[in-house]
Amino acid sequence: MYTAHERERERERGFMRVFCLPRSTMAYNIVFVASFFLLRFNFSEAQMVPAMFVFGDSLVDVGNNNFLDLSVAKATLPYYGIDLPTKKPAGRFTNGMNAADFLAKKVGLPTSPPYLSLVNEFSKNKMSFLTGASFASGGARILDRTDPYAFQSVHLTQQVDYFSTVYEDLYIQLGSSGAERLLSKAIFAIVIGNNDILGYFRSSDLRNETTPRQYVDSMVLTLEAKLKYLYNRGARKFVITGIATLGCCPARRSETKNEECNEEMNYWSVKYNEGLVSMLHELKSDLKDLYYSYFDSYKVLLNFIQNPAAYGFVEVKAACCGLGTLDAEIFCLPIANYCSNRSDHVFFDRVHPTEATYRIFVDHIFDGSSQYTFPMNMRQLVAI
Numbered sequence: 001m002y003t004a005h006e007r008e009r010e011r012e013r014g015f016m017r018v019f020c021l022p023r024s025t026m027a028y029n030i031v032f033v034a035s036f037f038l039l040r041f042n043f044s045e046a047q048m049v050p051a052m053f054v055f056g057d058s059l060v061d062v063g064n065n066n067f068l069d070l071s072v073a074k075a076t077l078p079y080y081g082i083d084l085p086t087k088k089p090a091g092r093f094t095n096g097m098n099a100a101d102f103l104a105k106k107v108g109l110p111t112s113p114p115y116l117s118l119v120n121e122f123s124k125n126k127m128s129f130l131t132g133a134s135f136a137s138g139g140a141r142i143l144d145r146t147d148p149y150a151f152q153s154v155h156l157t158q159q160v161d162y163f164s165t166v167y168e169d170l171y172i173q174l175g176s177s178g179a180e181r182l183l184s185k186a187i188f189a190i191v192i193g194n195n196d197i198l199g200y201f202r203s204s205d206l207r208n209e210t211t212p213r214q215y216v217d218s219m220v221l222t223l224e225a226k227l228k229y230l231y232n233r234g235a236r237k238f239v240i241t242g243i244a245t246l247g248c249c250p251a252r253r254s255e256t257k258n259e260e261c262n263e264e265m266n267y268w269s270v271k272y273n274e275g276l277v278s279m280l281h282e283l284k285s286d287l288k289d290l291y292y293s294y295f296d297s298y299k300v301l302l303n304f305i306q307n308p309a310a311y312g313f314v315e316v317k318a319a320c321c322g323l324g325t326l327d328a329e330i331f332c333l334p335i336a337n338y339c340s341n342r343s344d345h346v347f348f349d350r351v352h353p354t355e356a357t358y359r360i361f362v363d364h365i366f367d368g369s370s371q372y373t374f375p376m377n378m379r380q381l382v383a384i
Helices: 004-020 023-040 099-106 115-119 156-185 194-201 204-209 212-232 263-286 297-306 355-367 378-383
Strands: 052-056 132-134 187-191 237-241 291-295 315-319 345-347
Touching (some): 099 187, 099 355, 115 156, 156 212, 187 378, 194 212, 194 263, 291 355, 345 355
Parallel strands (some): 237 291
16 A cells, blocks of 8 residues: 555656657647646645635745845845744744745645746746745735835735736646636635835825825725736635734834834724725625635734733733844844744744744634634635
8 A cells, every 4th residue: 555655656757757658649648737737636635725825915925025136125134034944044024934834734735935936037946836826025015106115025916917927827737627626726815914004104105195094995995906806817715814913013112102002003904904804795795606714813913912821922012033122123133132932922023923923823814713713714715
């Protein structure tokens, strides 16, 4: 009897033998290869979905920004990645794995690779989109125009445009029915909006141009248009997170009296989340075969802050890595202080969570109760 690993090796050998057949059998080869890919979609028990496509910001970026020449928003220096097996930075803005890694692990997939790594001219795995791709980019926003900082990011509009190339490639590889089947079963994870809110409150120009209410409404409407675009290209299952308690991250606390949360920023984070939830409900009413799981990251992070011991945390205000007040005046650089008890901290740097925080977040996303994850959790979404 073969082990699971041996069975996988045999399937791979069978696939490679196709290319050793005479040229006269080329037409047969094409049919065989197509059938092979379709059979692979009857994925193993450990693999719960065929693919995962990730859109978002630095909370789920797994290295796209490393391929942006002009970007300074890169997790390429110590002490990012210090708790990964390699102990080296790997494009994740935390000490170890981030939400994208844990989400993939939950459904038995490898982490969706950075899209820009797959289309890079030096890539050894060009156009390998069959198990998904990540379009997430540190600093990304829903609204392209809200970029008060000087660094380069791939914003949501461009991320969705990149997906269009993946969509076309899948149709070429798998044919219409094969691509539609993969996309209908795949998970589309969307974690974005944080930088829009942060950018608004750091830009006097934006605040003079539009009210906070107009701004968050524009965020919701823009995201709705992108969801419809993805739906029209085969996406059916979405995991979407709200904005967390942004006003309570170390960077914002360090700017307030007594190191308290920035309540105005938190208020508009809540208002955006309310608009997002309402929009998703209406979208589901219009598109009957669209399914989603919404994660209330605001409520969960607030629980960490208000009752840290219940989740294994000790430090909820200060960053693990940084300098200055609350170690939050600079990002995690080689000159920064970094803590040895990283699993005790909610935040790794001035705005990003630790691996420990991400792990609990994803546990809630995948198996959480309706108090935090609705109208279903991710496990229930996958089963549809």
